[in-house]
Amino acid sequence: MTEDTAIDVLICGAGAAGLTLAIDLARRGVSFRLIEKMDDPFRGSRGKGIQPRTLEVFEDLGIVDKIAASGGYYPQQREYHDDGSVKDAALVEACEPIPSEPYGTPLLVPQFLTEKTMRERLVELGHAPEFGCALVAFEQDGQGVTARLASGGEEQTIRARYLVGTDGGRSFVRQTLAVGFPGKTLGVRAIVADVTLTGLSRDVWHRFNEGSMETQISFCPLTETGFFQLQGPVPLEGEIDLSAEGLTTLTAERTGRADIFIQSVSWASAFNMNARLADSYRVGRIFLAGDAAHTHPPTGGQGLNTSVQDAYNLGWKLAAVLSGAPETLLDSYEEERRPIAASMLGLAVRLLEDMKRGDLRRGREVRQLDIGYPGSSLSLEEPQRQARVLAGNRAPDALLKGAAGQPVRLFDLFKGSHWTLLEFEVERVAIHPRKGLHIYRISQGGDLIDSENRFSDTYEATPGDRILIRPDGYVGAIVSQRETAALETYLHDVGLRTGPAARG
Ligand SMILES: Cc1cc2nc3c(=O)[nH]c(=O)nc-3n(C[C@H](O)[C@H](O)[C@H](O)COP(=O)(O)OP(=O)(O)OC[C@H]3O[C@@H](n4cnc5c(N)ncnc54)[C@H](O)[C@@H]3O)c2cc1C
Known part of the structure; x- marks a missing residue:
């Protein structure tokens, strides 16, 4: 049909x-x-x-x-050493x-x-x-x-x-x-399995024999579930018994402990690592x-x-x-x-x-916060600048005040399917409104007030800058007010058009 x-x-x-x-x-x-x-x-x-x-x-x-x-x-990881000692350390650095x-x-x-x-x-x-x-x-x-x-x-x-x-x-x-x-195939085969078990606490990620590609095994408690994620390298060839009994035996061999019992396996896989x-x-x-x-x-x-x-x-x-x-x-x-x-x-x-x-x-x-597209054909800077935030970079959040005095996060303004144009103390020729573009004037008496310079410091904006944020939260263009024509062309080229035929 x-x-x-x-x-x-x-x-x-x-x-x-x-x-x-x-x-x-x-x-x-x-x-x-x-x-x-x-x-x-x-x-x-x-x-x-x-x-x-x-x-x-x-x-x-x-x-x-x-x-x-x-x-x-992520919980702390607990490394178990051959001499019976353990060491707790953060695998993932916490950042406020x-x-x-x-x-x-x-x-x-x-x-x-x-x-x-x-x-x-x-x-x-x-x-x-x-x-x-x-x-x-x-x-x-x-x-x-x-x-x-x-x-x-x-x-x-x-x-x-x-x-x-x-x-x-x-x-x-x-x-x-x-x-x-x-x-390439990286010459590493590993198992990953979601299991319930007895014999290990749920407050840390238990890691045995770190650094050994033959005997390493780890158990990460999965918050909000009763499961641990079991991981470990296995030989490149041969069947791996991924049943509860098989994984209990593997655990005993690798940890030397007879008190850890895998009780159930809800999902398991053995896979070869590739890049x-x-x-x-x-x-x-x-x-x-x-x-x-x-x-x-x-x-x-x-x-x-x-x-x-x-x-x-x-x-x-x-x-x-x-x-x-x-x-x-x-x-x-x-x-x-x-x-x-x-x-x-x-x-x-x-x-x-x-x-x-x-x-x-x-x-x-x-953390992927520094990923950006500065060299992209979609990144426009007129004139070119030397600053932390460039066209193509991730657009950072910042806290401003709305005209009514209320706190306003940039991320709240970006949320949705539209583009966002931030005009910082712009005095000259207006950009034509169009479907799919939200425009905010940031200035005393504007739509948003940067009374504590959080926006201007974060974006290193100078008066007259227009900063265009793409729908996916990256800076599309940073253009001074003298370059309005370049911005109009950019908007047209990404489909943000003025007039009755405009489609957003
Ligand atoms: C064993 C293993 C462990 C991993 N561990 C980690 C980890 O610790 N951290 C991490 O970040 N990533 C990990 N990854 C990678 C992560 O799981 C993947 O990057 C992620 O799942 C990718 O998502 P995806 O949507 O691109 O593909 P997938 O999640 O693979 O989804 C693809 C979907 O397409 C469906 N499909 C395939 N062919 C068709 C078809 N012809 N018609 C209709 N549907 C089809 C499949 O059934 C599947 O549901 C691991 C991957 C594997 C295999």
Whole structure:
């Protein structure tokens, strides 16, 4: 059966990347289908570290409080030494929130709870993943993609303007497109399992034989669940017994303790670590995002975060192009996100080497707050500046006062699907209002008052600066009031047009 009416976007795979894209498209009113070949939601805790930048994304998507409530902070890790001594230390450095960075410390949330919260948000927006529905074939032409879906023993052919493969490391979409996935197998195989157990306390992350790739094993309590996440390297070849009995035996062999009993295993997997990056993120009307585009070792907790942020980068661009912005806007997705994945792979592999030496510590580099796109074709600076915040950087938060004297956070102004223009003590020619752009004048007598210089200090703004914030919270342009024409052109090129035909 063929459905004649084309949807805008077919999203293949309802993991963290697919769900993020679906939420973003749903709140923008884009028509889409989110299909998932599994019959039920994924049950594993695997990608459990949520980095501060992802928490900012989750704030914008309206789920940060629910995500935080379903997890907690990383516990201290307890290293057990051969001589019977133990040492407690922080694996993740705690950072107090500051006004420009409201989320300082990564959170620990099992992946199945993160995805559950995302699905609930999607329901609030009137959508849901279609479980038990697999993409089995597709082809594209100049106008769209024809896709064959298999569900409940039946097949259906549909048309979509775009297809996004968020279908994980073995991506069917990537393989069908014959996009290369070069990289290396890292020669490390590991198990990860969600277990209930007796014999260990739930206040610390228990780590035995750190630095030994033969005998290392760790047990991380998963807050708000009764589970521990068990992790450890295993031999490259051979069957691994992932039953409760098998894991109890493995635990006894590695810890030398006979008092730790695995009672149940709710999910378990043995996997080979790879570091691979897709040659291309876009082929015509088809995109790759998340693990479909990059796969990496779990060290550093970057995978899920990078996947969420891929989708967050792509969502607003797809919506803009579907509303009339130039197609070339979509080229900036690969231009911006592929280099980020390349450096994240480098970081994860470096941390894997640290782990092999028993010296794994995670600092600021894993928090993803310094990720940006300064070299992007979407970053405009007129004139060029030397400051902490440049075009392409993440737009920091700051606390100002509204004209009525009320406290106003920039992040509250950014929240939603629009662009935001902050005009700092601008006196000259106004920027024309247009759909999809919120404009705030920051000055005495303006819409916002920077009475304590928090905005001007954080952004190093000088009077006459216009700072344009993209829908995904990055600085698109910083332009002095003398360069109004350059800003008008930029706005036009990203689809923010004036006049009756304007579409936002
Ligand atoms: C064993 C393991 C341990 C990990 N540990 C960590 C960790 O500690 N920290 C961390 O940050 N990350 C970790 N990761 C990585 C993290 O889980 C991933 O980065 C994250 O799940 C990526 O999300 P995604 O949505 O891109 O892909 P996935 O979560 O893989 O989702 C892809 C979805 O697409 C579906 N699908 C596939 N083909 C089709 C099709 N043809 N039709 C319809 N649906 C399809 C799949 O069923 C799946 O549900 C780990 C990964 C693995 C495998």
